[in-house]
Amino acid sequence: MSLPTIPPALSVVMPTYQDPQCLALTLRALTRQTPPPERFEVIVVRDGGSSDGYAEALAEGAGLRLRVLELVQRKGRSVARNEGARRAAAPLLVFLDADSWAVPDLLERHLAWHSMPGNAAVLIGRRDEIGLADLPAVLAGESRAIARAFPHGGDLRFGTGLPDDGGDWLRAGWVIAYTHNISLSSAHFAQVGGYREAFGLSYGVEDVELSYHVDRSLPDGVNFGYDDDARVVLPHHKKSPATGWR
Template sequence: MGRFRLSVVVPAYNNAPLLDLTLGGLARQTMPAADFEVIVNDDGSPVPLAPAVDKYADRLNVTCLRAERNRGRSAGRNAGAARAGADVVVFVDADTVAHPALLERHAAYHEARGGRPGVLLGERFDIDWAGAGALLRGEPPTPAMLDSYRGDPRDGHTAHPQHRRDFARAPWLLGFTHNASVDKATFDAVGGFDEAIVKWGLEDSELFYRVFHHHGGPPDLFARDPGAIAYHMPHYRPTGELLGTLDNIRYIARKHPRYDFEAMHSPATLGQVMGRVRLYSDAVDACRRAGLGRPGVLPAQVRAGLADRTLIAGYGVSRLPLGPGSHTFDQDAPIDETNWHRLGLMLRDFRTGQFTQFVHIDLWRCLMPDDLSLLVTKGLRKADRIVLVASHAAPDAASMLPVPFVDDLDYAARMLEARFDVVTSVHEESTVLTVR
């Protein structure tokens, strides 16, 4: 055990009045001040934040680190965590006010795990004017100030019981560091936040994505605690800052070219995206067990086209003799520059018209209807034609549940014919839908 039970890391840039509220909340914790430390990282604010921090030197074990130039929240959090003396790091943003019991909740969670790795995601109330006024007066917000319109934005996306169960399969999607803690050993093992992410948004989800996969995705690695409460203060947010999230999504998806992160490109709510991560993870395994997605079912006419620039998805497809400039989505081969573990929902990394054809063996049959439409729409921007191959030796849709599975190929063809030119050809081992 270190000197402290917790190290609280607060990244800050400008806006000393909000930082003052954050530190004030930490100074009112039920946990004794001797049990935790606070590390504020001033990310190159034009007016140094040290005076705002020094006000609390008599009430908190608080340190202010200052970067001479602005480097972004990832670098700021990493700098703070590097100075942490506790075995658990709590991340709280400088526009957030902690409920008095917040740190006790985080400490209790990690201490109950007996040293095992873990991540606790606390509750975040996005309060508005009345709640902010109460906190400015040093009063707790009333229940009327914390109704569903001012609650945690994640709650509305995960209200369905199934989505709450899906949390164990994709908890990183809800990994907001306004109020989150992780054991320092895990944080150090994954290398902390990615400092290449300097624009607003998703640097926390990307960290927790790596944490989840680093430990092999155990269902109890992450937890949410509605009693670990923090209040997110109203503040001005430029539109351009929000748009920066789109750039971050593209960067992270290229860094982790897997179907679980690719699911964020589905036209769905956050809760539904968690469900798709679960469904598509199960689908990849189910198709492998059923012997689907294998290039052995490709008819001669499709094989002949592989000499052209081909994007192809299936198991073992990276071993096929493909033409120059081809790319594979092969779940059975390691990820590298020319092979990713995607399904085809995100194709932005490829140029318009880059491929002659996009061949998809069986795995396309496991996409939800909206996502199949997405694959075809995006795929026809990158390839002249899409070749959807369906093995004849396949189970029926009911036996694959809860995984979605297309077993009525005529229905799928008619659905696509409403918008595209579709040619169906039946061969010995497979049926092929060619979409233009």
């Protein structure tokens, strides 16, 4: 059955580079989202590299409004995300990574946040790192049951818990606005020119810099919100500043 041609309300943008196994799990999680599949689209941007394993990985997204963009030459995450955002059909962008395994109501929570007048322009979601002990829960689609605390889980940004300052920390929310799980309007994204592509293949900070420029482009105040239940889980990073995505 083909999906309706009405425009989606939300576009998920994900870059990937030679990591089809993680992408397969991420797409599988997106097929289990509570919003109906016609309400959102998923744009996967393959940033060059080998295509081995991707046909099988993309098959896990069956039933989604899934588009795949292929960059012939590896350009880095900034270029890949910008290309996906340029092709997005929805007024709301959600940036995930290809190893961001979403709880079932993740996209519903992003949509709900941005539908409420007066809410901050950017929503930051939770990102819990997991160990091998939690992998069976991910494979079974039970990511919500994974612990939020170390040693077997936890958001590294909040190792000692969320700041207890009445939300004042969100005045500088751009400092922790990693693109493993954030959303903002396509208009705000375009207004600041997207991610700075000069970062090339280097690892990290391009997302923080984007969020800083979004904050500077908006009126003074709290421009970032945080939802502790808009959650993804991800494996411990196998990447390093020296090797980029590898």
